[in-house]
Amino acid sequence: xxxxxxxxxxxxxxxxxxxxxxxxxxxxxxxxxxxxxxxxxxxxxxxxxxxxxxxxxxxxxxxxxxxxxxxxxxxxxxxxxxxxxxxxxxxxxxxxxxxxxxxxxxxxxxxxxxxxxxxxxxxxxxxxxxxxxxxxxxxxxxxxxxxxxxxxxxxxxxxxxxxxxxxxxxxxxxxxxxxxxxxxxxxxxxxxxxxxxxxxxxxxxxxxxxxxxxxxxxxxxxxxxxxxxxxxxxxxxxxxxxxxxxxxxxxxxxxxxxxxxx
Numbered sequence: 309x310x311x312x313x314x315x316x317x318x319x320x321x322x323x324x325x326x327x328x329x330x331x332x333x334x335x336x337x338x339x340x341x342x343x344x345x346x347x348x349x350x351x352x353x354x355x356x357x358x359x360x361x362x363x364x365x366x367x368x369x370x371x372x373x374x375x376x377x378x379x380x381x382x383x384x385x386x387x388x389x390x391x392x393x394x395x396x397x398x399x400x401x402x403x404x405x406x407x408x409x410x411x412x413x414x415x416x417x418x419x420x421x422x423x424x425x426x427x428x429x430x431x432x433x434x435x436x437x438x439x440x441x442x443x444x445x446x447x448x449x450x451x452x453x454x455x456x457x458x459x460x461x462x463x464x465x466x467x468x469x470x471x472x473x474x475x476x477x478x479x480x481x482x483x484x485x486x487x488x489x490x491x492x493x494x495x496x497x498x499x500x501x502x503x504x505x506x507x508x509x510x511x512x513x514x515x516x517x518x519x520x521x522x523x524x525x526x527x528x529x530x531x532x533x534x535x536x537x538x539x540x541x542x543x544x545x546x547x548x549x550x551x552x553x554x555x556x557x558x559x560x561x562x563x564x565x566x567x568x569x570x
Contacts, residue, residue, distance in 0.1 A: 342378070344413060345412075363537070366469065409470075425498070443488060
């Protein structure tokens with residue numbers, strides 16, 4: 309659900325990104341290695357809370373079979389930090405939680421989704437599902453100027469969910485009237501019309517997948533987090549409530565999403 313890996317060696321800084329991510333070779337429990345883009349708590353807006361939220365969103369997306377890269381809780385030991393020569397990066401890890409969030413490096417050929425890029429016909433179903441997912445997890449951060457989406461020409465990969473589940477002043481639940489007409493404005497989403505060239509006839513697969521996310525599964529998301537990422541009770545309960553209320557009203561969510569995309 310949320311695999312742990314061990315930071316082994318720094319490959320390079322990613323140079324861009326608000327959280328100052330770094331590409332790190334990480335060791336899996338079976339002894340194999342994976343290169344992951346790693347972000348630390350020191351540069352997130354709300355510390356470990358944002359790492360926990362990103363992991364929870366990743367677990368939901370994985371259960372929904374949405375195109376999220378493989379992700380990990382990355383254990384950062386003092387021995388690893390001591391091998392880092394660049395003072396800024398060394399200080400970043402020294403001042404962060406002992407667990408960071410890592411996302412597997414995408415294969416060669418993926419690039420940032422283009423500003424005002426149209427969605428290819430073959431990807432409209434997936435794009436509509438992501439649009440609906442973002443409404444549920446309160447993700448207002450997949451906009452043309454900051455898409456948080458990678459594209460290979462035939463595949464999409466969605467990334468960077470640490471700002472989800474924020475308490476937005478004018479947010480409305482997506483299953484009620486106006487739920488897709490909040491302050492964020494639906495047309496600002498990269499997969500909204502007119503960029504979505506064709507609205508799918510239904511989102512039955514997505515709806516069925518959401519119906520498998522029951523209370524026990526949601527509790528498992530939170531149990532999978534490193535102990536140091538444990539959310540305050542009120543925050544965990546608020547996020548858990550949003551997820552479960554969305555499941556209880558998922559048909560209405562889907563119908564309102566389709567209405568906004570047509």
